[in-house]
Amino acid sequence: MSLHVKIKSDIEIAQAAKMKPILEIAKQLELTEDDIELYGKYKAKLSSKTITKLQTKEAGKVILVTAINPTPAGEGKSTVTVGLGDALHRLDKKVMIALREPSLGPTMGIKGGATGGGYAQVLPMEDINLHFTGDFHAITSANNALAALIDNHLQQGNELRIDQRRIVWKRALDLNDRALRKVVVGLGGPMQGVPREDGFDITVASEIMAVLCLATDLHNLRERLSKMVVAYNMEKEPVTVGDLGVEGALTLLLKDAVKPNLVQTIEHTPALVHGGPFANIAHGCNSVIATVAASKLADYVVTEAGFGADLGAEKFLNIKTRAAGFEPSAVVIVATIRALKMHGGVPKQELGNENIESLKAGFENLRKHAETIASFGLPFVVAINKFITDTDLEVNTLLELCKQYHLPVELTEVWEKGGEGGIALAQRLLEVIEKEERDFAPIYDLSDSIEEKITAIVQKVYGGSGVEFSTKAKKQIAEFERFGWGNLPVCMAKTQYSLSDDPTKLGRPTDFTVTVRELKASVGAGFIVALTGDVMTMPGLPKVPAALKMDVDDQGNAIGLF
């Protein structure tokens, strides 16, 4: 890593990169001017007609990038996803990347962008990290239009006999705003609505985000929207969007948001960046429409799922593949030596010191995720995202451990070197796809009971001994089965930091049970959310929000975005 590289920030690298007109990128994919809708020179949406046209084409191979449980040390999963795509591009493969869109809330708060990093980024990063093509704003509008229509229904006579204490549809904003977590609306007298408790989620936690990301086309989107449960009536029966008769209006508000966004990496590899549901309350993957379209446009699609393999990958493999009707060809599991040392007990401020024992202890986290992927019948490669502070002994120890447990592994340096730093990984991956056996199957059947599905995930994916269901959860399961929702897959809402439901248990905890506190039916998205512990669906801002450093320069370019 040269001094020059070290002092450049992601935004500086991104702004210095020379993009090609997106029309040229489209042409690489054999798309014409009429196949795309331009949003400026460097962003475009695939048109509805193009998406329909692609449906009959043969699909390429889907490669899922996942990771160990995240730590404050950072793993660089998006960066590896982009770098791996660039590496395959350098190897002259016809490749596309499929990524989630970032949420504005964390960007203004603390997190930074979600467009990769260093020389492995998708561009234009400023736009993608701000309003992009307006997809999230459309979802926010649809979410809140629905909320307004529900409150208006109460105000105008409540024909559907909605129990105002049992409205489960919350409002949403794409911001970090803790003061909106719990609110009372409808105050001020009879002309100002019916007073009731309410709350706001961040837009990425809205069921509409999950619906948009699991829909297979506009028609299917409308059908899913129609099924969304917004409240329960006085008889405790579910009230849906269809009952309110507003699925058409919501679909209309989302008719452009449902089209995937075409952009490029620094190395001009085409990427679809589309949708971005939370990986806890929802399934944490970019849209089905984008992944499927990418697989029709390219021979290889590199895509990622949120958080560690226990959350994002589990949901990708149990939920998204069923909705989309495809099977992934291989998985990449990203880890860093720093993060593994944290899993082995090293505090963040001591990560600069060599620590072989902690690395060995932390390796168990990686090993568990590799076992999980294998249990889905999928081949994989471990990608070690190398840092300049990693010592030779640490690197060799980790490679030796992988060898000992038969985990295929490669080092990557995509942050500093872009695609060049991912060539070894790409080659190994191609080899694995060609040679290794693949016998993919989700780890539970849809016909299993809700308890059985949750237990399967806890035992097979988390390595826990069993599940405790609260009294409330048991009652809800019985109700949900009575409503005919028993055949839906389960979406676990669990801390991302641990394989267990206790964020302090790093590494590979054993002999733990997971407590399911409560369930939530996302019938439109098509899954039952099982909530373990406290799940934050509206983040807060830190003491010094990132917003304080943001500005524009004289030419109107972003400053301090990262």
Next chain:
Amino acid sequence: MSLHVKIKSDIEIAQAAKMKPILEIAKQLELTEDDIELYGKYKAKLSSKTITKLQTKEAGKVILVTAINPTPAGEGKSTVTVGLGDALHRLDKKVMIALREPSLGPTMGIKGGATGGGYAQVLPMEDINLHFTGDFHAITSANNALAALIDNHLQQGNELRIDQRRIVWKRALDLNDRALRKVVVGLGGPMQGVPREDGFDITVASEIMAVLCLATDLHNLRERLSKMVVAYNMEKEPVTVGDLGVEGALTLLLKDAVKPNLVQTIEHTPALVHGGPFANIAHGCNSVIATVAASKLADYVVTEAGFGADLGAEKFLNIKTRAAGFEPSAVVIVATIRALKMHGGVPKQELGNENIESLKAGFENLRKHAETIASFGLPFVVAINKFITDTDLEVNTLLELCKQYHLPVELTEVWEKGGEGGIALAQRLLEVIEKEERDFAPIYDLSDSIEEKITAIVQKVYGGSGVEFSTKAKKQIAEFERFGWGNLPVCMAKTQYSLSDDPTKLGRPTDFTVTVRELKASVGAGFIVALTGDVMTMPGLPKVPAALKMDVDDQGNAIGLF
């Protein structure tokens, strides 16, 4: 009017129209591909560089379209604005139209679009009436990011000693949602923020909307945002966005929203559609940047202001011209015989019957507005937007009345005939611009006291006898002058239905006083809002919202938008 025309809805006419690629429209204006940023084939933003480049060019003539006080009968001001532009275009004039962007709230509620009507529409009407290029969403984001940053400031120690009872910055959504008018936020315990009373305005009532529409460039936008007062501290001194240090972040969120949107009419006349502040709580005109850019690109700009001449035109002439530094060349005052009859006392259900006496009585409303425009030193033409139900006697009576009081007048039929139906109006207007004297001046000086400014508006524009100030208003005026805001222009928040502050007083009321209940300092926008009566800043939905009829067809086109 043919039967064929009568049965077509606005959206059917719009969808049947054949648009030119917006790049072709840009070329008509001598703009190149590099001067615009495409949003699909038929929408574009002018780039920052282009806006800067235009500043040195000579300006064309600005024509303001205003109206009598609105009635439920409808006046068709936007339709006349578009039709007049098309007519000038047919007369081979180099012309542009400048309009406000519609708000999604009323579209989902009851109002219908704001893109003209019949054969005098701007296109693509579906897009313009839905998310368009995302400007309003960017404003909503900036508005609510600011709110979140204020609440976070309270939560993180409240260094600025903000009095949580005196936070004047409200949250906003671009929806009609009465349940959000009065809310309590920050409930749920110490980790969920500081509990306090709050409320949501519709986005078009956000001060950021007014700021964006009065800013002359990005730098000026940042300066205005910085000055916005968000709260008062424990010493009752104002706390601004600049004190919070987040004007840079807000500017960043608005960096694209500040660029005007180029579209076209059904007849391919170029139009800039940009910004849309309320005409009561704010000044009700499209952006200064759009009007100025249009005046540099064309010899004639036809633009409109919200509601009747007592609100929109008064603010255009007293507020917008000062911020923008231009003078209008002439004014068009739109009226319909139906609306004048309502001003003369005819109820809506009887408008189909000939009623000469009521027409004569209602004419007084039109006459007053004509006097007002004359008092600003501007020439004008009255445009009678003709309906098939108007009788010959009614038409002749009205023309005779106009003649009697020396009001230049023309009939228009732009709804049915597009530009062809506005040729007579366009020719008369050109004549008036050439021949009539013009000696424009705002009707008060900025150095007048706040009371003097309000009194001038009430007496000269409304025709009232005087103003009563509540005790609260008097106290606020003293405070505002102490804070150094005494030199700002005044923005009246008054009912649009009457020249007085009583919505039931139609026609031309006399001998009335206006009560100023309260004031609000929009220091960033650069005006003091004087509130008379109850001003609704967050509309509600009706019993049967328009949303119930909205949908998409199999090709993804809008259904039931109008």
